[in-house]
Amino acid sequence: MNLSDNALKVLEKRYLGKDEAGVVRENPEQMFRRIADAIASSNSQSSEREFLAEEYYRFMASLDFLPNSPTIMNAGRPLGQLSACFVLPVGDSMPEIFDTVKATALIHQTGGGTGFSFSRLRPKGAVVRSTGGQASGPVSFMKVINASTDAIKQGGTRRGANMGILRVDHPDILEFIDCKMDLTQVTNFNISVAITDVFMQAVKEDGEYDLIAPHNGEVVGRLRAREVFDKIAHNAWANGEPGLFFIDTANRANPTPSRWTYEATNPCGEQVLGPYESCNLGSINLERHVRSSATGKPEVDWERLGRSVYLAVRFLDNVVDANRFPIPELAAVNQGTRRIGLGIMGFARLLMRLEIPYDSEEGLEMAEKVMSFIRDEAERTSQDLAKVHGPFPYYEGIGTRKRNSHLLTIAPTGTISMIADTSSGCEPEFSIIWYKNVMDGTHLPYTLEMFEIVARREGFWSDGLAEKIVQNHGSCRGLSEVPEKWQKVFATAHDIAPRWHVRMQAAFQKYIDAAVSKTINLPQEATVEDVEDAYLLSFELGCKGITVYRDGSRHNQVLNLGTNA
Numbered sequence: 001m002n003l004s005d006n007a008l009k010v011l012e013k014r015y016l017g018k019d020e021a022g023v024v025r026e027n028p029e030q031m032f033r034r035i036a037d038a039i040a041s042s043n044s045q046s047s048e049r050e051f052l053a054e055e056y057y058r059f060m061a062s063l064d065f066l067p068n069s070p071t072i073m074n075a076g077r078p079l080g081q082l083s084a085c086f087v088l089p090v091g092d093s094m095p096e097i098f099d100t101v102k103a104t105a106l107i108h109q110t111g112g113g114t115g116f117s118f119s120r121l122r123p124k125g126a127v128v129r130s131t132g133g134q135a136s137g138p139v140s141f142m143k144v145i146n147a148s149t150d151a152i153k154q155g156g157t158r159r160g161a162n163m164g165i166l167r168v169d170h171p172d173i174l175e176f177i178d179c180k181m182d183l184t185q186v187t188n189f190n191i192s193v194a195i196t197d198v199f200m201q202a203v204k205e206d207g208e209y210d211l212i213a214p215h216n217g218e219v220v221g222r223l224r225a226r227e228v229f230d231k232i233a234h235n236a237w238a239n240g241e242p243g244l245f246f247i248d249t250a251n252r253a254n255p256t257p258s259r260w261t262y263e264a265t266n267p268c269g270e271q272v273l274g275p276y277e278s279c280n281l282g283s284i285n286l287e288r289h290v291r292s293s294a295t296g297k298p299e300v301d302w303e304r305l306g307r308s309v310y311l312a313v314r315f316l317d318n319v320v321d322a323n324r325f326p327i328p329e330l331a332a333v334n335q336g337t338r339r340i341g342l343g344i345m346g347f348a349r350l351l352m353r354l355e356i357p358y359d360s361e362e363g364l365e366m367a368e369k370v371m372s373f374i375r376d377e378a379e380r381t382s383q384d385l386a387k388v389h390g391p392f393p394y395y396e397g398i399g400t401r402k403r404n405s406h407l408l409t410i411a412p413t414g415t416i417s418m419i420a421d422t423s424s425g426c427e428p429e430f431s432i433i434w435y436k437n438v439m440d441g442t443h444l445p446y447t448l449e450m451f452e453i454v455a456r457r458e459g460f461w462s463d464g465l466a467e468k469i470v471q472n473h474g475s476c477r478g479l480s481e482v483p484e485k486w487q488k489v490f491a492t493a494h495d496i497a498p499r500w501h502v503r504m505q506a507a508f509q510k511y512i513d514a515a516v517s518k519t520i521n522l523p524q525e526a527t528v529e530d531v532e533d534a535y536l537l538s539f540e541l542g543c544k545g546i547t548v549y550r551d552g553s554r555h556n557q558v559l560n561l562g563t564n565a
């Protein structure tokens with residue numbers, strides 16, 4: 001098997017089976033067999049089970065495709081919980097809140113991430129009838145979940161991830177927007193503001209909008225939209241949070257509106273989910289779907305990609321049935337929507353192989369071409385499954401009759417892209433040379449092999465070039481010894497202007513029924529207005545949310561550039 005040293009380290013640390021003394025007792029082949037057998041066992045016919053088990057094994061062992069971390073960790077094992085993404089409801093009463101705290105703990109134990117909307121909680125200071133006291137408000141309950149998350153380290157290795165969301169028209173919105181300005185607070189949460197169309201209209205017109213108490217529907221105040229917009233942008237400029245969640249855009253794409261209105265997303269934003277809904281993800285490695293054309297030029301291997309999409313949808317649909325959940329509500333809703341999240345990784349590497357710059361019209365066109373192709377193949381497969389097994393039980397007649405309410409997403413692929421040794425999700429490379437802060441402070445060096453190969457072939461490689469790139473923010477742009485064509489092709493996240501990042505996210509979103517996890521990188525010298533420009537563009541282009549990150553604005557970056565590692 002073709003696993004890199006970095007991949008082996010990641011697998012040993014967290015995924016391969018260990019005995020009670022902590023000694024690794026499983027090799028990668030056995031791990032992929034374990035997953036393939038467990039997932040294929042959802043099929044009722046034994047011939048199909050055996051055939052698919054073999055296909056799934058090869059699919060993963062070749063690194064053409066990997067499922068999300070919980071599937072790798074838990075398939076064929078006692079926990080059996082296979083999904084990465086959850087949303088839990090937060091009701092406006094003590095029993096409901098603490099039921100959710102408990103469900104959160106059980107999900108975190110299995111490696112899943114949880115998202116919450118706190119928008120239904122009465123504001124701070126509102127009267128609590130049963131006690132005659134005053135409510136403590138959404139932010140205080142976020143702190144409860146945060147503390148409980150601290151106490152449970154998932155599977156003994158990773159800390160839980162949460163998303164906290166509050167509607168922009170909730171009376172406590174200003175406190176919420178500031179709740180992470182103190183970097184020691186609610187550290188186990190990402191936060192996003194649920195932005196309404198009414199609010200965006202008020203921003204455009206420089207008008208005011210109403211604050212509404214959710215427990216009784218009373219208008220309790222008004223705010224100037226631009227002031228709130230500026231405050232969000234300022235905080236995001238200062239430390240990357242909050243993000244925006246375009247809640248009305250998301251609900252326009254809701255195939256089950258009589259079940260629920262969407263209020264929240266999972267921790268990284270790629271899944272907008274109903275209450276107790278979950279999603280199991282898997283990502284196709286695009287870098288492995290390139291071939292040499294007759295003229296020797298690299299091109300997308302469409303035939304192989306089509307086959308991969310088919311197999312991935314079969315795999316993920318089987319995961320729905322193989323999945324085991326810690327509370328019954330989760331199992332019921334999962335069977336109701338049969339939602340799956342097929343995505344990609346290695347997109348930036350694909351572009352490099354095809355010699356297309358990420359920040360170019362051609363780059364956007366390739367994104368659309370690849371994603372529309374994947375969408376068509378995935379829909380066909382899910383429709384065929386529906387012909388045999390029926391559509392997902394919550395199907396309301398909206399959209400095509402298929403087996404799964406949702407099919408497509410783009411996950412961050414933070415860990416699985418390391419196992420596959422490719423670029424993550426739809427993100428550009430962070431740099432040509434970098435150190436990745438993996439777990440427990442371990443730094444693994446990473447050099448983009450493709451760059452070195454091209455540089456040697458084209459004759460611009462020199463011993464000093466690597467060092468120059470490290471000194472140049474990990475980028476080769478602007479280095480005179482690198483020909484202009486290759487400066488463009490080997491684009492890094494910082495070379496790419498924020499508008500290109502947004503346009504790329506929107507290009508993928510066009511063909512995706514769930515959402516896209518993407519960071520809009522801004523240079524250190526970017527202004528608050530630059531953040532606002534990115535917000536407005538992403539809203540206009542139909543994104544479901546946006547997260548910005550200004551270089552250097554937070555100390556403990558997950559990805560460190562070569563220069564400061």
Ligand code: ADP
Nearest residue numbers: 068069084112113161268411412413414415416
């Ligand atoms: P992976 O590469 O490990 O499969 P991703 O980076 O693609 O995972 O993240 C997918 C989703 O998994 C996230 O959006 C989030 O819901 C969940 N997730 C990621 N990291 C964690 C974590 N440390 N704890 C819990 N859930 C997580």
